[in-house]
Each structure stands twice: as structure tokens, then as C-alpha cells.
Amino acid sequence: MSYWARRVSGAALVLGMVLALNFALFRMMPGDPVTSVMDPDFSPEARERLRQVYGLDRPLYAQFALYVKSTLSFDFGVSFLTGRPVADELRSRVPNTAALLGTSLLLSASLGTWLGMKAALRRGSLLERCVLWSGALSFSFPSFFVQLVLLMALASALPLFPLRGSLSVPPPEGGWGFALDYVHHLALPVLSLTLLGFGGWAIYVRNLAVKVMGEDFILMARARGLPRRRILLGHVFRTMLPTLLTLLLMSLPGVVSGAVITETVFSLHGVGRFLLEAVTGHDYPAAGAAFFLLSLLTVACNLLADLLYSVVDPRVRLDRSAR
Amino acid sequence: MRRLLLRLAAIAALSLAAPGLTAGAASRFSIEDYSAPKVKDLYLVIIRDPDAQLMALQNGQADILGDIQRPVDVDRLADDPNVNLSLAAGFHGFFLGFNNRSFPWDRVELRRAAWQALPREQIVRDLFAGYAEPLSTFLPHVSPYYEPSVRAYPYDPDAARRSLADAGWTLDGDGVLVSPDGSRVPAQKLLCPTASVAPTTAELASRAADALSAIGIPTSTEPMDFSAMLSRIDERDFQMYVLAWQMTRDPDSLYALYSSKMDIPGGSNLPGISNPELDAVLNRLRFAPDATTALDAASDAQALLAELAPVAPIYSRYSVSAVRRDWKGVLVTDRVTADNIWSLLSMEPASGPMRPLYLVQEEEPRALNPFTSTSAYDWQVMGLVYDSLIAVDPYTLETIPWLAKSWKVETEDDGDGPHTVLTFLLREGARWHDGRPLTSRDAAFTYEFLMKNKPPRYFDNVDNIARVETPDDATLVVTMKNVSFWHLHRIGGLPILPAHLLERVSDWRSWLPASERHPDDPSLTLMTGSGPFVLREYRPGEYVHLTGNGDFWLGRR
Numbered sequence: 038m039s040y041w042a043r044r045v046s047g048a049a050l051v052l053g054m055v056l057a058l059n060f061a062l063f064r065m066m067p068g069d070p071v072t073s074v075m076d077p078d079f080s081p082e083a084r085e086r087l088r089q090v091y092g093l094d095r096p097l098y099a100q101f102a103l104y105v106k107s108t109l110s111f112d113f114g115v116s117f118l119t120g121r122p123v124a125d126e127l128r129s130r131v132p133n134t135a136a137l138l139g140t141s142l143l144l145s146a147s148l149g150t151w152l153g154m155k156a157a158l159r160r161g162s163l164l165e166r167c168v169l170w171s172g173a174l175s176f177s178f179p180s181f182f183v184q185l186v187l188l189m190a191l192a193s194a195l196p197l198f199p200l201r202g203s204l205s206v207p208p209p210e211g212g213w214g215f216a217l218d219y220v221h222h223l224a225l226p227v228l229s230l231t232l233l234g235f236g237g238w239a240i241y242v243r244n245l246a247v248k249v250m251g252e253d254f255i256l257m258a259r260a261r262g263l264p265r266r267r268i269l270l271g272h273v274f275r276t277m278l279p280t281l282l283t284l285l286l287m288s289l290p291g292v293v294s295g296a297v298i299t300e301t302v303f304s305l306h307g308v309g310r311f312l313l314e315a316v317t318g319h320d321y322p323a324a325g326a327a328f329f330l331l332s333l334l335t336v337a338c339n340l341l342a343d344l345l346y347s348v349v350d351p352r353v354r355l356d357r358s359a360r
Numbered sequence: 361m362r363r364l365l366l367r368l369a370a371i372a373a374l375s376l377a378a379p380g381l382t383a384g385a386a387s388r389f390s391i392e393d394y395s396a397p398k399v400k401d402l403y404l405v406i407i408r409d410p411d412a413q414l415m416a417l418q419n420g421q422a423d424i425l426g427d428i429q430r431p432v433d434v435d436r437l438a439d440d441p442n443v444n445l446s447l448a449a450g451f452h453g454f455f456l457g458f459n460n461r462s463f464p465w466d467r468v469e470l471r472r473a474a475w476q477a478l479p480r481e482q483i484v485r486d487l488f489a490g491y492a493e494p495l496s497t498f499l500p501h502v503s504p505y506y507e508p509s510v511r512a513y514p515y516d517p518d519a520a521r522r523s524l525a526d527a528g529w530t531l532d533g534d535g536v537l538v539s540p541d542g543s544r545v546p547a548q549k550l551l552c553p554t555a556s557v558a559p560t561t562a563e564l565a566s567r568a569a570d571a572l573s574a575i576g577i578p579t580s581t582e583p584m585d586f587s588a589m590l591s592r593i594d595e596r597d598f599q600m601y602v603l604a605w606q607m608t609r610d611p612d613s614l615y616a617l618y619s620s621k622m623d624i625p626g627g628s629n630l631p632g633i634s635n636p637e638l639d640a641v642l643n644r645l646r647f648a649p650d651a652t653t654a655l656d657a658a659s660d661a662q663a664l665l666a667e668l669a670p671v672a673p674i675y676s677r678y679s680v681s682a683v684r685r686d687w688k689g690v691l692v693t694d695r696v697t698a699d700n701i702w703s704l705l706s707m708e709p710a711s712g713p714m715r716p717l718y719l720v721q722e723e724e725p726r727a728l729n730p731f732t733s734t735s736a737y738d739w740q741v742m743g744l745v746y747d748s749l750i751a752v753d754p755y756t757l758e759t760i761p762w763l764a765k766s767w768k769v770e771t772e773d774d775g776d777g778p779h780t781v782l783t784f785l786l787r788e789g790a791r792w793h794d795g796r797p798l799t800s801r802d803a804a805f806t807y808e809f810l811m812k813n814k815p816p817r818y819f820d821n822v823d824n825i826a827r828v829e830t831p832d833d834a835t836l837v838v839t840m841k842n843v844s845f846w847h848l849h850r851i852g853g854l855p856i857l858p859a860h861l862l863e864r865v866s867d868w869r870s871w872l873p874a875s876e877r878h879p880d881d882p883s884l885t886l887m888t889g890s891g892p893f894v895l896r897e898y899r900p901g902e903y904v905h906l907t908g909n910g911d912f913w914l915g916r917r
Contacts, residue, residue, distance in 0.1 A: 068591035071626075074734075075590065077616035078608060081626035083819035090816055090869060115870055120727030122870070129900050185411055193415040200416050201407045206718070206903045304408045306724070306901020317587065 044343060048336040055332040059325045060104050063316075069093065070117045070319040091117055104325060113326035118318045123326045126311060133203055134307040137223055137299070138292040141230035146285055148231065149238020154269070156239065157246035168239050175236030184229045184302040191225060198225040201304035226303045230296065242281070249276045278349045286338040286345075290331050389755050391762075396915030397892045397908035398689070398708040401716035404741060404904040406724045413720050417443060423687055424719040426699035426740075428680045431489035437682050446692040448679045449502045451607040453495055455671040456550075456568055459599050461632040464545045468668060469527040470537070470577070473520035475672035476513040477571045484675050487560050491680060495673035498614060498665045502695045504757050505611040505658035510666045520575050529576075537576035548572070549582040551589050551601040558586070564674070565602045593630055602674075603630070609757045611658040612846045615646040618661075618670055633670035648845045649771045649780070686710050687717070696754045704744065705892055705914070724901055728874040728887065730855055731815040741874075741904050742855065745793075746889040749784050749803065749836075750852035759849065763787060763798070763856060763890070763913075764836075769848050772839075779826065780840040780847045788834065790913040792858045793888045794881050798913075799833040805859035807838065807851070813868050821850045858888055874898040 071088050088094045092103065107114045113123035149172075156168035192200045199205065203222045208215055249255065250273055258268045297309040308327065315323035405422060407413045414433055416422040418440055428434055437443050456478065458465035465471060480494035496512035499505060528540030537545045550572075552558075552565035562583055569579040579600070584592075592598050607613050616622050619642045620634035641664055645657035681697035683690050689706035690698050699719060709715055725738040730746060733739065751762035761767075764784040772781050790798040810822045824847065829837040840847050861878075865871050873886035874895060887895045890913065893906040 067585070067588035068594070072591050072594045073587060075603070075605070075628075077605065077613040077628045078820065079628075079816075080616070080820050081622075081624055082823070083816050084626040086814055086819050087816035118726060120729050120732040120869070121872060133901070185409075188409075188412060189415065193419060196419065200412050200419070200421060201405070201409075202902050204899070204902050206403050206405050207905065208899075208902075300408075302409045302412065304406055304412060304901075306406075310408075319587065 044340060048340060051336055052329075052332060055329060056105060056108060059328050060101055063319070063321050063324055064097075066319065068319060070321070073319060104321075107322070108325065108329055114322035116315070116320055116323040118314060118320045118323065123323050126323065127308065127326065127330070130306055130308045130311055133305055134296075134300075134309065135292055137226055137305065137307065138230065138296060140223070141227045141234060142285075142288055142292055144227065144231040145234030146238050146281075146288075149235040150242045150281065152235070152239040153242025153244075154246055154274070156243040157250060158269070160247065165243070168243060172236035172239040172243075175232055175234070176240070178233065180229070180233050180296075181298050181302060183233055184226075184299060187225060187229050187232075188302060198222075203305055226299055226305065230299060241284070242277070245277050245280060246273060249273050252276075275349070279346050282345055282349065283342050286342045287335075289338050290334045389753050389760070391751070391760060391914070394702065394705045394914055396910055396912040397705050398714070399704070399717045400714055400908050402704065402744075402893060402906045402908070403716055403718050404721040404906070405718050406721045406901060406903060408723065413722065416720060417682055417684065420684065422718045422720045423684045424699050424703075424717070425682045426679075426697055426720065427722065428682060429677075431491050434491055434680050435489070442685050443682045444685055444690070444698075445680060445682050446690075446698050447491075448681070448693065448695055448697045449493060449500060449676065450679050450695070451500055451502070451609070452604060452677045453498075453500060453607060454564075454602070454604045454674045454676065456674055457593075457598075457601045457603060457631050457671045459596070459632060460634070460670055461596070463543060464537070464539065464548075464577070465599070465631075467539065469524060469529070470539075470545075471669040471672070472513060473524050473575060474572055474577065475669050476515065476520040476523070477517045477575045478568055478672055478674060479515050479571055480674055481515060483564055483567055487564060488675070488677070491678050493676045493678065495676045497673060498662050499611055499658070500607070500676050502757065503607075503609060503611060505655060507659040507662040510659075510662045512666065513669070513672075517571070517575055524575070531576050535576055536578055545577055548577060548579040548599045550579055551592060551598050552581050552583050553586045553589060554583040561602060568602065568674075594626075596630075596632065601630075604677075609752065610846055610849055611654075611661070612646050612844075614658070614661050614665070615642040618642060618665060619646075631670040633668060635664070635668055638664045638668060646846070647843055649778075649843050650769065650845055654845045691754060693754045695757055699740075700754060701744065701751075701892070702754055721904070725874075725898065725904065727872065728898060729868075729871050730857065730873070731810075731813070731868045731871065732817065734817055741895070741898075741906070742887070742889075743891075744893040744906060745887055745891045745895050746855035746857065747790075747891045748853050748855055749786075750849070759852070763790060763803075764852065767848065767852065769845060771843055778843050780843050780845075782838040782840070782848055782851055784836045784838075784852070786834045786836065787913055789916045790890055791911055792890050793884055793894045793909060793911075794858075794878060795911075796858065796860060797833075798856070798858070798890050800830040800836040801833070802859045803836050803856045804828045804830045805862060806854065806857045809857075809862055809865075809868075810854070815868060818854065821854055825851070856890070858890075861886055861888055 070091060071084050071093065074084065074087065092100060111124065115121065116123050116126055119126060152168045156165040159165055188200065192198045199222050203219055205218050209218050255268060255272055258272050297313050299305065300307040300309045311323065312327045314320065315327060407416055407422070410430060410433060413425055414436065417425045428437065434445065437445055458471055458474070460466055480496070484490065484492045484494050497506065497510060524537065530538045532538050532544060550565050550569050553561050555562035565581045569581050572579040589601065593601050593603070616628045618629055618633050618638060620629065620639050622629040623632045623634060641657055641660045645654060645661050648654035648657055679697045681699055683698045686709060687707050688710045689703065689708050691700060691702040691706065692698050707717060721737055721740065723737045725741050726735050727733050728738055728741060730742055733742065747763045749762060749764035750759050753760045763786055765787045766785045768783040770781045771778050786800055792798055807822060807825060807828045810818045811825055824841045826839045826841045831837065838851050875898070876886045878884035878886055878888055885895050892909050892912045892914070894909050896907055897905040
């Protein structure tokens, strides 16, 4: 069996296990969607009717068959909590979450990588100390605190940005006005996540670059008189690239799993809160669908990382062909 | 100074627990003082974070904030000269529950002593900064059926110890109570949510455990995930728990909470109290044929519950709301917050031209499906769009006319046993938002739809309907299977939907009327009602846009 056939069949096995665990684990949690209805005006008969409506009165194997069918057809059923099709719920939320977290991931990664490289090149300088300190600070502050401070400072005291949501109430008419309004609303949440995220990248990249720059082949390149820029981009950065790529791709599933706190502070319609409420509210269809899609994305990113490794590092190809 | 005044208002609300506010109190309120809404555009803006909600109100980006929960926020707004605050007592009740089914909580004297050992006033002062009411009854004082003369057990741990000693209880060498028959009280676990999820409740539980331990009931808290806690309570696998209930204005919820018939799987008698005398009184309350019998039974039930102490009441939370001062026409009483329907009908700018009204919605509506939605945030929207036959007086919480201008509640017996017959006379001139006339046939069609499909939310409302008849366009007769005065509220309070749209609904479970356009009028959605506001747009996660219904029946008299 070829390498890729083995990898793909392994991924399919993982997804199959996720599918089964998603069904079993949520049902093993204490309580169920009907137990959580605490209302003296809801009689035992009404609860039984609710159980029927949710399909929880059917045998487990029948529930499992329905779950597998709806998941594999990407239909996902109807959310217990919202009463809307889960696919519609996710469709309406993923764009906001992806725009918010995708943009902030790209900005944090770019800024962090650039600052990390600069710091590694100027070891012992004020710049390096600033990068390390600001990196540690941004990494260690709780997100809700930073976001609330930004909201108070830049949306309330100095109203440069909107306080809430992804659109004005009512939103401006016309394509450009609408798009600009959307960007304006997302700017502060993106800024906050970038501030919170760049530090980790900067410190990681700086440490990695320092390590690579201490390698013999870099000394050799210097001895050969190669230009500094070529050493940096062609040797140091290229060596770091597979590791950074892994980090970036493994962060991608988080881009759609949402950021509960950010979505709450900025009142954004995103996946994070939906997922949290689905788990805490025993919303089996919603939680099952969301976790399955996240697993699918994680597995896909893993495969993509493997594929890109062979593009950026020829040694990976050689190793595989040797096997 | 305003902060002090507000706290004084909170204290004054306590003293309003007076006979003058019980059933039968004369209302200052008349529906005739209202007409169609004055505002043209109403936006329910979704802002989830409490700090962002406050900033929006203070910056003028929102005009009404309906329910402020954190005392620190109330204090902050009290200092804002642009904001008016109001405080309403409601139907929230927080209780310490005992498992009455087994030792030691099957002993009534121990339950009473535990009740007496709880420092309720101190808890309210420390944890809620005074913005809550120490609760010592089984119905909140705002209920029209509240009975002020029932016995309560004020905080007095010494009296609790004495009463136990008088009943033959002793303390062993470890300071633990021993019953008159020689049984030592075993270590008790008090179920509560974790501090990270519900810090106030966790702290309250901790204080209750300390208070009980101090009189010889060795108690420690058992914090856990809230769902896990509900599951344990539902399975009756507990010794003690802390839990809040949101009750309604009808006291027949006492039947669901304390009748032994409800100590069954899925039933709400969680403490498991079983007392024949109490059962008889609660039965009388549940199936009272008229208001007078209901009032008597409610009083008797409260008196008996105070004697039996199946749970110990602790506190009831106030609802605090805030409205910007540049609006006038706000109706505030000690029982409803400022974001009520009457305010929304009459609010207008204090000066200058009309402008949109922005109301903060703390969570977004979920389905906006009148058959499945149980969320208060959904009903904040749907309650403005759909009408029911009756309404509630905001001063006395008594039933007042709405779509029905009058009604009769009669008991008949045509051979099948006695049953209640409700006859409603509907108003003339009521129309749906699409211009079609609203008749008794719409109401009948709605009830029959609910009877046929049995949505869980309405199961208990319509399960006892025997038949619905419409002798003419203005008269609706609903014959019930049994006798109960509460049928009036359960039936009269149902939202009435247009038959011409309802007959197109194929699957009520997945019906999303706010997301589909009206077949004849694209400016409307399928959420077409007869209420004071017309739904124009719901943008998930952002806002709900409604416009005032200029053709509202209340303005067409």
C-alpha cells in the first residue's frame, strides 16, 4: 500500500472513531436535554412528549443509525436548542468566525514571525528585549481583560470602533458601504486577538531561529561569503519553514472552532458560543456535527501538512522513497 | 445619593409585601389609556457582554436595558444622570432543598430548624448588595395569591437549637445532632454548581453548609457541573441541593412542586414531600372552579407548606432595568421592569422628532418558532408580534382583557362529569398584519393545531381541551375535560396565529416563520401576527427589527 493510501485510510479510521465517540460520549454525560428543563409548569407527560420530539425515545441503535446517516450526508439534523437546521446554524456562523480568527491568525503569525526573526538577528539588543517582554506580556494576559480594556478605551471612551456585532443597526445599504461596515466592526476584535497572539509566535520563532543560526551549515554559508539576506531566507528560514507550517496548519481548526470569550465580549455571531452551548445544553445534533467537522478539518490539515512538507523539504521525499 | 435612593427603593419593595398588593387590589391601570405604538422603528440589539451593554446604554447606542444582574452595574448606572433605573420584584425564588424521603430530612422539626438557621438577610446583603429580597414564603409577595399571614422562620440559630432540643434531639460529643430515636445525623452533601460557573450560588451554598453545621447538621458542599447536578436531582440521588425556580403568577405551580402525585420520574416534586393534607389542599388549588376557591386554597397551601417546610426559601432576585432619560412614557411598577409592552406602546422621545428605539437583547433569539421556542429572548420578540386573548395588569398581575374584550368561566355538567367552559368575546376590528380580519376561527384553528400536534411547550395547556366551537366570528367557546379556574389563564394566554398561514405549516418543528417571506406581502415575514409590532427583519447575531403596527386594534377603537 502506498504512503498516501496508508495515510488516507488511517485518517478515515480516525474519523470513524470520532463519529462513534461523538455519539457515545455526549450520551454518557450526566443528564440529557429533557432533564435540563426545570419548569414546574412542564408536566411529566409534556417531558415525555419532548423526548419523542427529540427522538430520544427510540432505541440507541436507531438513534445511532440516524446520526451516522445525517452526519455523512452533511445534513446534521435540527438543533435541539435553537430548533434550526444545524447546517444552517453553522453556515451562518462560520464566515464570521473564519474572518475573525483567520485574519487574526495570519496577522499574529506574520507579525510574530517578523519580530521573532528580527530579535534573533539582533541578539542582546533593546529590540530583542522588547520583543521578548512584549511577547511574554501578550501571551500571559487573560483575553477577556485585554478585550474589555480595548472595548472601553477604543469603543467607549474614544469611540473609534463599534461596541458590538459585525454590522451597524441598521447596516448601510450598498455593497461597499456594507463591506466597509463589516471590516470596521471586525477591526477591534481582530486587533485584540492579534495582540494576544503575536507574542507566542514571536518568542517561538526567535528561539527557533537562534537555534538554526547556531548550526554548522549556517557557519559554512557565512564562510562561503553568501549575502546575509540569502543566508536568512534561503537557509535559516527555509529550515524553519516545515516547523512553522505545522504550527500554522495545526492552528487552522481553531479558526473555525471559534473563540467563546471574544465572541461574547464583542457580541459576535460565531461558532464558539454555539459549540459551548451545544455541549452544555446536551444539544446532540449540534455538538456531534461541530465536533465531527472539527475532526475532519484537523485530519485534513494533518494530511496537508504532510503534503507541504515534501514541497518545502526535499529530504522528506527522499526518506519516504527510501522506505 | 441616587445609589442610596435605589437601595432604599429595594428596602421599600420589601415592605410592599402588604395585604394591599394581594388579589383584589384596585388597579390604577386601564387598557383604554393606550393605543397603537408611538415609535415607528424598534430595534432589539443583541449585546451579550454586560460591560458592553452598560457602555451602549451610557453612550446612547441603546435606550433600554431590561435586566441588570450585577449589583456593581446597578451602582454604576445609579450615578449616571442620563439614565433612570427601576426595580421590580418578580417570581424568582431560590431554595435550599432537602430530600424528604429519608433520614434525617424526613423529620419536619429538623427541616424547620434548618430553615431557621439560614442567615438570609446577611446573604442578601453580602452577595447581592441588597438587590434581592430574603424569601420566607413559598409564593413571592408580588403574586396576587400571596398570603402574608403564614408562619415564617426568621433567622435565629439559638431558637433552632432550642426547638430541636424541645423535640428530643441531642448533640453527641462531636456536636452532631442525634434524633430522639438515637440515630446520628450522617454527614450531609449539599449539591451546588461550581464556583467558576455560578460563583454567587456556590458561595451561598457554602454559607448554608456552615450555618447548618453550626446547629449540628454536618454539611459540606458538593460542587459539580450544573447538568450533572440537575441529573442527580432528577434521579433523586441527593441529600440537599440549592436551586432557583422561576414561577408564574398562577399559584397552581405549587401543585407541581409539592404534590405527592408529582414525585414521579419527570415530576417537579424534587424534595419528595408527601402529606395527605397538603395533597388535598393542592388538589383543591389545582382544580379550583373559581377565583374565590383558588384564593382560599392558595392561602391554605402556603400555610401548610410553611408548617411542613419541604424546602427552605432563601431569596428572590429583583429585576433592575434602565431607560435613558431622553425617552418618556415609560411604565414602571414594582412588578414589571421598564421593558414591558405598555412602555413600548407609549414611549416617545422626550424632545425632538421621533427616532428609532433601541432595546438591548442580552441573548439572541433562537428559533423564533412559536411552537418550539421556550427562550425568554424569543418571546421578547414574539410577544410583541402575536396577541393572546388576555393580558396581565402590570400593577396587580390580575387578568385583564386583550384580544378578548370579555369572558365567562362556567362549570357545566352534561352527564360526563363537571367541566369548565370558557366563553370569550373577541374585539371588533382586530386585523392581522397583512390586513385580513382576525376572527374567532383563527383562535379555534390555533387551538386545534396545538391539540393535533401536541408541541411539548403547549402540551399541558391544550391536553385538557375537549372541544372548541365558534358560534360566530366574535365568539369562542372552549370546553375543557375537567374543572379548573386556571384553564382561563392556560387557554387565554396562548398566542393566536392566523389560520390562513398556519394551514400551510407542514412541519411545526422546523417552521421558521421569521426567516420566510409572506406569500402575498414581501415586506412581511411568515411571522405575521395581530400584535402592536410587525416583524420586518431578523439578522441572526445582530438585531431584530420591528415597526409599530399603525393599524393595531388598540388604536382603532
